[in-house]
Amino acid sequence: MPESGRKVLKVGLLEKRSDGLLQLWKKKRCVLTEDGVLLLPPKQLEQRPGAGDAAGRPKELHFSGMKTLDCVERKGKYVYFTVVMAEGREIDFRCPQDEGWNAEITLQMVRYKNRQAVLAVKSTRQKQQLLGHKAARSAPHVA
Template sequence: MKMQAEVIREGELEKRSDSLFQLWKKKLVVLTKDSLSLFPDGHKRAKGKELGFGSILKVDCVERTGKYIYFTIVTKDRKEIDFRTSRAARRWSRRRAPRSGGWPGRPEPPPFGPADTAPEHTTGW
């Protein structure tokens, strides 16, 4: 029986679909020290997709608009996964992961302090 990892952060993000129309779909995102898991329709009981940090090459913040912050996860096989979060959810996005260069080689994620201590400008999500 697999033990569940301690959840560091959990919340909703929008992921761009791989379909022809590239629609944004809401996902429940769960961050642990080892992985990022995505669940459809905001329910953990549905089967989720797990992205281990060993497979991530980098995380880049690609754009900030008045309404959204857009960022991309690039995997070691060069697949790009696009996400966005509303400016209202900015606190979540600023505290989610390390700066560009990502998790690989890090034994555990950085500590999460109060949101006020997080830098205003980050290149990671």
């Protein structure tokens, strides 16, 4: 993600709950950009940014595939939160309370969705203008 020219807004560690039977918390190096969150093994960014992990590519949670961030709960020294993807999959995270990952991700997701909505409106207006110009040119001229 960062290597593609997207602006990096925050880098740090988050813990992600595994999907397995034991649901262990695993540390992930996270990179927040204007387009989403990149999840890497904890030491990978220090070694070679952009390189895949042992299993292949780093995991990217793109804002276009996110529905919401919810279930924010503070327990002890951690904040727990859930990212709900558009297809319904839920991904649980936790981080120290003072790091504010949940707020940063939410803010960037809202900004991303707003940018997409503005682009959609502009695109619709351009199409309407183009259709209006074509209709005006093809209409018979009455004198």
